[in-house]
Amino acid sequence: MLLCYIDESGTPELPGTSSHYVLAGIAIPIAKWKTYEGEIRKLKANYGLANSEIHSAYIPRPIIEQNKIKDFEMMSYEERRMAVEKLRSDELYKLQSTPKLHKQYQQTKKNHKQTEEYIHLTDNERKQVLIDLSKTLGKWKDVRLFADCIDKVSFRQKFSDQNIEEEAFTQLISRFEQYLKIYSKTTKDDKCGILVHDNNPTMATRLTKLMSHFHDKGTKWTTIKNIIEVPFFVDSASVNMVQMADLCSFALRRYVEKRESYLFENIFKMADGKDGHAVGVRHFANQPCDCLICKSHK
Ligand SMILES: [Zn+2]
Numbered sequence: 001m002l003l004c005y006i007d008e009s010g011t012p013e014l015p016g017t018s019s020h021y022v023l024a025g026i027a028i029p030i031a032k033w034k035t036y037e038g039e040i041r042k043l044k045a046n047y048g049l050a051n052s053e054i055h056s057a058y059i060p061r062p063i064i065e066q067n068k069i070k071d072f073e074m075m076s077y078e079e080r081r082m083a084v085e086k087l088r089s090d091e092l093y094k095l096q097s098t099p100k101l102h103k104q105y106q107q108t109k110k111n112h113k114q115t116e117e118y119i120h121l122t123d124n125e126r127k128q129v130l131i132d133l134s135k136t137l138g139k140w141k142d143v144r145l146f147a148d149c150i151d152k153v154s155f156r157q158k159f160s161d162q163n164i165e166e167e168a169f170t171q172l173i174s175r176f177e178q179y180l181k182i183y184s185k186t187t188k189d190d191k192c193g194i195l196v197h198d199n200n201p202t203m204a205t206r207l208t209k210l211m212s213h214f215h216d217k218g219t220k221w222t223t224i225k226n227i228i229e230v231p232f233f234v235d236s237a238s239v240n241m242v243q244m245a246d247l248c249s250f251a252l253r254r255y256v257e258k259r260e261s262y263l264f265e266n267i268f269k270m271a272d273g274k275d276g277h278a279v280g281v282r283h284f285a286n287q288p289c290d291c292l293i294c295k296s297h298k
Pocket residue numbers: 283285289290291292293294295
């Protein structure tokens with residue numbers, strides 16, 4: 001049995017805040033779950049993040065208050081946290097006291113919230129958390145990465161009436177199903193898979209219906225024999241492996257959008273491969289593309 005943890009990066013809307021929408025899943029054999037979960041917990045605890053959610057898109061954001069604190073790097077995690085919190089509350093107080101800055105106050109409060117779990121880590125340490133986590137994932141030889149990276153403009157030009165999130169989900173689970181079928185054949189051991197999806201209230205009902213339909217009719221690529229049930233939707237804040245799927249989708253998006261490779265090079269090793277081709281990950285783009293995903297995907 002494999003558990004496939006799924007999360008997204010980027011916005012599905014056009015134009016949205018990203019050029020790409022990425023959905024990624026990591027499939028973990030249940031017999032290894034305890035070991036791998038333990039590795040992630042230990043690593044998070046080393047950075048003072050035991051009870052924090054790894055939200056990969058927020059972690060690398062600059063925390064400008066840190067530059068204003070003398071000897072920040074020499075302080076303990078607790079001291080750093082207190083010093084940043086003090087500056088932040090002073091700033092919010094100032095904004096709140098000026099009625100014409102109300103909008104800026106709301107936005108600043110929101111920005112603070114997104115990074116509040118990580119304020120005790122320097123820029124380098126925050127980057128290093130993601131690198132360490134991606135390297136840990138890259139060492140898991142029996143875990144497979146499945147993903148769909150969609151260039152939204154190219155997709156809209158070709159399929160004007162299709163839903164990007166549904167397309168990415170269909171692609172991902174079709175590849176996971178193919179993997180389970182091949183795996184079952186070669187090992188003569190029937191492998192089943194369960195989908196554990198980050199809770200997305202707007203899509204949960206649609207994806208549940210879609211999966212139910214796939215059980216009856218199959219996807220446009222494959223029948224569904226080895227994936228069981230509809231996706232189980234969970235809160236990413238309390239499920240480490242969903243946070244790791246978030247890290248993978250973020251790394252893939254940063255690679256296809258900016259060719260940023262410091263995380264990508266670690267996690268792309270997990271892509272399901274066949275005859276030397278990384279069939280588990282696709283980059284949908286209209287133009288001929290020279291990225292490693294397109295080169296390896298046949
Ligand atoms: Zn490409």
